[in-house]
Amino acid sequence: MEITELTVHELKDKLASGELTSYDITKAYADRIKEKEKNVQAFVTELTDSALEKAKEIDEKRSKKETKSELAGIPVGIKDNICTKGIRTTCSSRMLENFIAPYNATVMEKINAEELIDLGKLNMDEFAMGGSTEYSYFKKTHNPWNLNKVPGGSSGGSAAAVASNMVPWALGTDTGGSIRQPAGFCGVVGLKPTYGLVSRYGVVAFASSLDQVGPITKDVTDCAMLLNIISGHDDKDTTSIDNGEKNYVKALKNDVKGLKIGVPKEYFGEGINSEVKDKLQEAIERYKKLGATVEECSLDVAKYALATYYIIACAEASSNLGRFDGIRYGYRTKNYTNLKELYRNSRSEGFGPEVKRRIILGTYVLSSGYYDAYYKKAQQVRTLVMNEFTKLFEKYDVLLTPTAPTVAFDIGSKSNNPLEMYLADICTVSVNIAGLPGLSLPCGVDSSGMPIGMQLIGNRFSEETLLNAGYTFEQDLKFRETHKPEFKGGAK
Numbered sequence: 001m002e003i004t005e006l007t008v009h010e011l012k013d014k015l016a017s018g019e020l021t022s023y024d025i026t027k028a029y030a031d032r033i034k035e036k037e038k039n040v041q042a043f044v045t046e047l048t049d050s051a052l053e054k055a056k057e058i059d060e061k062r063s064k065k066e067t068k069s070e071l072a073g074i075p076v077g078i079k080d081n082i083c084t085k086g087i088r089t090t091c092s093s094r095m096l097e098n099f100i101a102p103y104n105a106t107v108m109e110k111i112n113a114e115e116l117i118d119l120g121k122l123n124m125d126e127f128a129m130g131g132s133t134e135y136s137y138f139k140k141t142h143n144p145w146n147l148n149k150v151p152g153g154s155s156g157g158s159a160a161a162v163a164s165n166m167v168p169w170a171l172g173t174d175t176g177g178s179i180r181q182p183a184g185f186c187g188v189v190g191l192k193p194t195y196g197l198v199s200r201y202g203v204v205a206f207a208s209s210l211d212q213v214g215p216i217t218k219d220v221t222d223c224a225m226l227l228n229i230i231s232g233h234d235d236k237d238t239t240s241i242d243n244g245e246k247n248y249v250k251a252l253k254n255d256v257k258g259l260k261i262g263v264p265k266e267y268f269g270e271g272i273n274s275e276v277k278d279k280l281q282e283a284i285e286r287y288k289k290l291g292a293t294v295e296e297c298s299l300d301v302a303k304y305a306l307a308t309y310y311i312i313a314c315a316e317a318s319s320n321l322g323r324f325d326g327i328r329y330g331y332r333t334k335n336y337t338n339l340k341e342l343y344r345n346s347r348s349e350g351f352g353p354e355v356k357r358r359i360i361l362g363t364y365v366l367s368s369g370y371y372d373a374y375y376k377k378a379q380q381v382r383t384l385v386m387n388e389f390t391k392l393f394e395k396y397d398v399l400l401t402p403t404a405p406t407v408a409f410d411i412g413s414k415s416n417n418p419l420e421m422y423l424a425d426i427c428t429v430s431v432n433i434a435g436l437p438g439l440s441l442p443c444g445v446d447s448s449g450m451p452i453g454m455q456l457i458g459n460r461f462s463e464e465t466l467l468n469a470g471y472t473f474e475q476d477l478k479f480r481e482t483h484k485p486e487f488k489g490g491a492k
Contacts, residue, residue, distance in 0.1 A: 184453020
């Protein structure tokens with residue numbers, strides 16, 4: 001097996017035994033990036049040269065037994081809205097094209113404390129607004145399973161880089177499904193943690209009450225390992241919660257006997273692709289054979305979740321992005337004769353069409369006369385969604401849904417139809433509204449060979465239960481052993 005095909009826990013063991021060095025691993029990934037990046041287009045900023053130098057340093061430290069972590073010297077990829085000191089952090093936007101972060105996000109401090117090696121900043125939809133990674137200012141990322149398909153978004157660069165073996169694992173962010181949906185489209189594992197479990201400090205905000213950083217990995221074990229690293233209370237983030245010391249890897253028991261799984265019928269109705277539905281039904285039967293109790297349930301308010309999400313998210317985006325005005329922060333136009341033109345042209349030229357669309361929507365729902373009708377009502381519905389989930393988790397340990405109603409779609413097929421693009425988030429947004437954890441993992445492929453994602457939803461801070469449920473399924477299905485991206489088609 002090629003080095004780049006190994007999971008992180010396999011790489012860790014080979015580092016420990018001396019079979020591989022950090023330089024061996026990093027060089028293999030650098031070569032893989034050189035081979036595949038021209039077609040996949042997952043990176044905004046490549047750091048392979050500095051990564052190789054750091055790998056040499058860590059190997060030297062390991063030889064002297066001076067490394068701080070058993071994961072020291074393993075590479076990682078970082079979504080480009082996570083601040084990395086001294087390195088460009090662009091949010092894939094012209095507005096921040098030349099922004100060099102003066103400090104590290106808390107999650108980067110944790111990554112650095114483990115002595116992981118940053119291979120580069122990964123492409124995304126501009127300011128994390130999108131579901132296909134077509135809204136990046138720099139490039140469109142392609143799905144490694146079929147280069148004519150989108151990888152999902154907004155963490156499409158992270159998912160595509162992991163799926164194409166250009167990074168062993170990566171950090172993404174999830175505001176309405178931006179980790180889980182690309183993970184589902186690219187046949188990898190993605191976890192959106194409970195809101196507050198992972199610090200948001202140093203992550204460029206889209207919607208502050210919804211954003212969360214999480215892992216995108218090759219398998220569930222790696223997912224648990226990366227969650228171990230990045231989770232924990234942070235005084236710099238007032239929404240961060242102290243949930244005590246956890247070891248999520250130890251929670252992986254490969255046993256779901258007695259687990260109670262609810263299947264909300266609302267996620268299997270109109271709009272879901274028949275092949276996706278069939279694979280999810282097979283997954284349900286697999287869980288039953290593994291000893292879990294599975295039954296249909298109802299999440300009636302799910303039909304309101306999408307509208308609620310886009311009102312709240314756009315309102316918060318409008319507020320958060322107000323700082324980028326060409327004076328305090330961000331791109332400054334050269335085309336102005338007065339202050340009004342400076343503001344207007346800087347924002348018009350600096351932001352792309354999807355970001356502008358959401359700022360306008362957000363400003364509208366927050367405006368006088370419409371606040372009560374839209375924003376206030378959306379927050380009230382949010383409470384209803386949270387309450388309904390709470391009732392379901394009195395009866396069930398985990399809820400099972402599709403990650404998305406379809407497999408990855410063609411590049412360009414939805415980018416001119418915002419409503420259709422937004423509907424791709426219909427299975428994921430309710431999790432963010434309620435602040436719950438959600439895990440996506442592959443449950444098979446469709447007739448064209450494209451991955452199908454299954455979403456498991458847990459109660460607040462039930463990541464241990466969620467990860468074990470995913471791990472047990474993964475061990476039984478053995479998806480990675482039988483399916484690999486084929487890089488079919490040609491990048492358009």
